[in-house]
Amino acid sequence: MFQKEEMAANGTGVTSPRTPLKSILTEKAKGIPNDSAGTVKAQTIEELHSLQRKRSAPNTPLQGTAGAFANLSEDERQRQQLQSISASLASLTRGTGPKVIRGDPGGGKYQAVSHVAHHHHHIEAPVISVSDSSLKFTHVLYNLSPGELYEQALKYEKGSFLTSTGALATLSGAKTGRSPRDKRVVIDDTTQDELWWGKGSPNIEMDEHTFMVNRERAVDYLNSLDKVFVNDQFLNWDPKNRIKVRIVSCRAYHSLFMHNMCIRPTPEELENFGTPDFTIYNAGQFPCNRYTHYMTSSTSIDINLNRKEMVILGTQYAGEMKKGLFSLMHYLMPKRHILSLHSGCNMGKDGDVALFFGLSGTGKTTLSTDHNRFLIGDDEHCWSDDCVSNIEGGCYAKCIDLSKEKEPDIWNAIKFGTGETLSSLFLDHLTWTTIIVLGLIFLPLPPPFVSAVLENVVFDEHTREVDYTDKSVTENTRAAYPIEFIPNAKIPCFGPHAKNVILLACDAFGVLPPVSKLSLAQTMYHFISGYTALVAGTVDGIKEPTATFSACFGAAFLMLHPTTYAAMLAEKMQKHGATGWLVNTGWCGGSYGSGNRIKLPYTRKIINAIHSSSLLKATYEKTEVFGLEIPNEIEGVPKEILRPENAWADKEAYKNTLLKLAGLFKNNFETFTEYKIGEDKKLTEEILAAGPIF
Ligand SMILES: Nc1ncnc2c1ncn2[C@@H]1O[C@H](COP(=O)(O)OP(=O)(O)O)[C@@H](O)[C@H]1O
Ligand SMILES: C=C(OP(=O)(O)O)C(=O)O
Ligand SMILES: [Ca+2]
Ligand SMILES: [Mn+2]
Known part of the structure; x- marks a missing residue:
């Protein structure tokens, strides 16, 4: 008794x-x-x-909450959970999943699943032989906390260190950027008709069988390890459209990265998690077999929408997981008539929401992180009939040349510790009517215990201070931190419909004005074009400044034809009366090499003028060729830089460069001229006429 x-x-x-x-x-x-x-x-x-070490959730879930496992005993609930993980890791050829037990094979203390774990805890880690896979156990480190993941990383992963602010510094291995050329999408009867294939599309086809070959390769590799990490998390803060994802990976770094980047479930939500909507198998340490059909390198990132799975082989760059899930959302959300957006998003205290579109490195993260506004998210959003919501639970900032003075909020987020939920100071500025009218809910959540991951940065061996100017490992150094690390993040991360749609281009040619106001047709033209000209790339291998056109400012992640997303954006902007802006965060006074990058404080002044509506009231002049409306003045921004031709010393060179860029725009848009944008024939014609005229 x-x-x-x-x-x-x-x-x-x-x-x-x-x-x-x-x-x-x-x-x-x-x-x-x-x-x-x-x-x-x-x-x-x-x-x-x-x-x-006190037992706590998720290892000891709360008792008595209703849900999927409500009527089960604790043992039974945990047994079912392990069964679910074993099924996730099942070999399709052998027809079984591995024997999974919870806990650290190195003798760590995570084995809460009492009876199974206790019996086998003393088994020595065998010399791995895949043929013995049915005899061995795979330890599962399930939804570990940042503290536990730190210990795993520091103990077992070479290249993991603590920095002076307590962030975990790690290396992503040979790949320090995404590998879009190695992305494959399974073509089947459904996806053949639904998805965007062919010229310009990021979706390079692979057949179901080859996917299975790669899946088996990844699963066998994961099963051969002593331990794997499993994260069960959410995507999308809009509660009606939340997606459950499971990430199986072999590195604590990957688990911590996804812990930061996806939405973190509460213990109750985790208890009722059930079957995931999508699963990632990240076996990035292991290559794909180049003799496999469709493989052109030893890296492969494969999406199978029918199986709701993604397999990663041959790259440890963590951004592949984040952006792989983004691709998934670009498929799932439009099916629900929700627009998925490669954009940052923030909100003023009056509830005015701005979206920041732009390719990698153009300023989405930097400019959406604004001390005077609520951060909704830095990179991936959904725009539904009800709201704009962040897909993620964290931010992924570039940190090359990061400085405390210029970007204090990002700087301060690179730490180990507790997150701050919305500061009460900020709440004071909000009137209760605003809160009620906008239906904003600021949950008084306890500050979560979280920590940032720093990828590929260089630090002082002794002081552990990071040198953000050092590009020795890569130019694409990164910090992944939970959104609560930004003091004025808006939790939960959603807000009302967008008022301003800001298109960011980092124009290394230096001919686009620092800011111009766009008509709806121009907004669509530039959205579909998705121009930037970067100097250094996130994309593996690209280091030179080149013009890039990437439809919807994120072609790499689109699943459907760009015009599908464009039509939805046009409809939403019309419906909600949003204004479009083109902001050049790149060069002025000359191209890369002769001119200079526009100073961040000036860009911030420009963005402030957009937010405050003062720019809307300015007087404008139209430019030649691109027909862009340029404001005559903006407080705090030198007048000379507003008109690019004034900023260039060599007027002849300016004109030639402008025409060169216009030509590139025209060539790029040729593929889109045969498409209709939604039902509106008039808008389609206007969009076609909204490009450069020369
Ligand atoms: N005028 C400017 N506007 C925006 N970013 C700038 C500017 N000048 C320099 N930068 C730098 O450019 C980078 C923009 O990167 P980031 O905000 O991470 O881009 P994204 O989120 O779009 O990939 C940051 O390192 C930022 O400091
Ligand atoms: C993570 C990425 O996003 P961004 O550079 O847009 O922040 C990426 O492109 O790899
Ligand atoms: Ca991005
Ligand atoms: Mn970013």
Whole structure:
């Protein structure tokens, strides 16, 4: 009887007599007050150490909450959870999943699944032989906390270090950027008709069978390891359109990265998680077999929409997982008439929402992180009939040349510690009517315990201070931090319909004006064009400044034809009266090499003028060739830089460069001239006429 009660009380079925150690009192000690707070409730050192780590969720989920597992005993619930993970890792040829147990094979203390874990805990890690896979156990490190993941990384992953601010610095291996040429999408009867294939499309086809070959390769590799990390998390803050994802990976770094980047479930949500909507198998440390059909390198990133799975082989760059899930959302959301956007998003205290579109490195993260506004998200959003919502739970900032002075919020986010939810100071500025009218809910959540991951940065061996100017490993150094690390993040991350749509282009040619106001047709023209000219790339291998056109400012992630997204954007902008802007965050006064990059403080002034509506009231002049409306003045921005031709010393060179760029725009748009944008024939014609005229 007593035993039963104790089992129910600690929820594990493990019973241990907890008689405290008797303290020995000598004659001398009698009468002397004991300064210790009591005696230790442990009989052995192991037990003492086991007391140090308090059992908590998710290992000990809360009792009594309703949901998928509501009527199950704790043992049964955990058994089903392990079964689900085993099924995720199942070999399709052998027809079975591995024997999974919870816990760290290195002797760590995570094995909450009592009976299974206890029996096999002492098994020595065998020399791995795949043919013995049915005999061995795969340890599952399930939704570990940042602290646990830190320990795993520091203990077992070479190249993992603590920086002076407590961030985890790590290396992503040979790949320090995405590998879009190695992306494959399974073509089947459904996707053949639904998806965007062919010229300009990022979706390079692969057949179902080849996917299975790569999946098996990844699963076999994962099964051959002593341990794998499993994250069960969410995408999309819009509760009606939340997607459940499971990420299986082999590195603590990957698990921590996704912990930061996806939405973190509460213990209750995790308990009721059930079957994921999509699963990633990240076996990035292991290459694909180049003799496999469709493979052109040893890297392969494969999406199978029918199986709801993604396989990663031959790259450890964590951005592949983040952007792979983004591709998934670009498929799932439009099916629900929701527009998925490669954009940053923030909101003013009056509820004015701005979207920041732009290719990698154009300023989405930098400019959406604004101390005077609420951050909704830095990179991936959905625009539904109800709201604009962030897909992710974290930000992924470029950190080359990061400075505390210029970007204090990002700088301060690169740490280990607790996140700040919306500061009360900021709340004071919000009137209650605003809160009620906008239906904003600011949850008084306890600050979560989280930590940033720094990829491929260089730091001082002794002080552990990061040198953000050092490009020794790569130019594409990155920080991934949970959104709560930005003090004025808006949690939950959604807001009302967008008022301003800002298209960012980093124009290395230096001929686009720092800011221009766009008509709806021009907005669509530039959205479909998706221009930028970067100097250094996120995309693996590209280091030179080149013009890039990427439809919808994110062709690499589109699943459907660009005009599908464009038509939805046009409709939403019309419906909600949003204004489009083109902002050049790149060069002025000359091309890359002779001119200079526009100073961030000037760009911020421009963006402020857009937010405050003051720019809307300015007087404008139209430019030649591109027909862009340029404001005559903006407070705090030198007048000379607003008109590019004034900023260039060599007017002849300016004109030639302008025409060169116009030609590139025209060539690029040729593929789109035969498409209709939605039902509106008039708009389609206007869009075609909204490009450069020369
Ligand atoms: N005028 C400017 N506007 C925006 N970003 C600038 C500007 N000048 C320099 N930068 C730098 O360019 C980079 C923009 O990168 P980021 O904001 O991460 O882009 P994205 O999120 O679009 O990939 C940052 O490193 C930022 O400091
Ligand atoms: C993660 C990426 O996004 P961005 O550079 O747009 O922040 C990427 O392109 O790899
Ligand atoms: Ca991006
Ligand atoms: Mn970004």
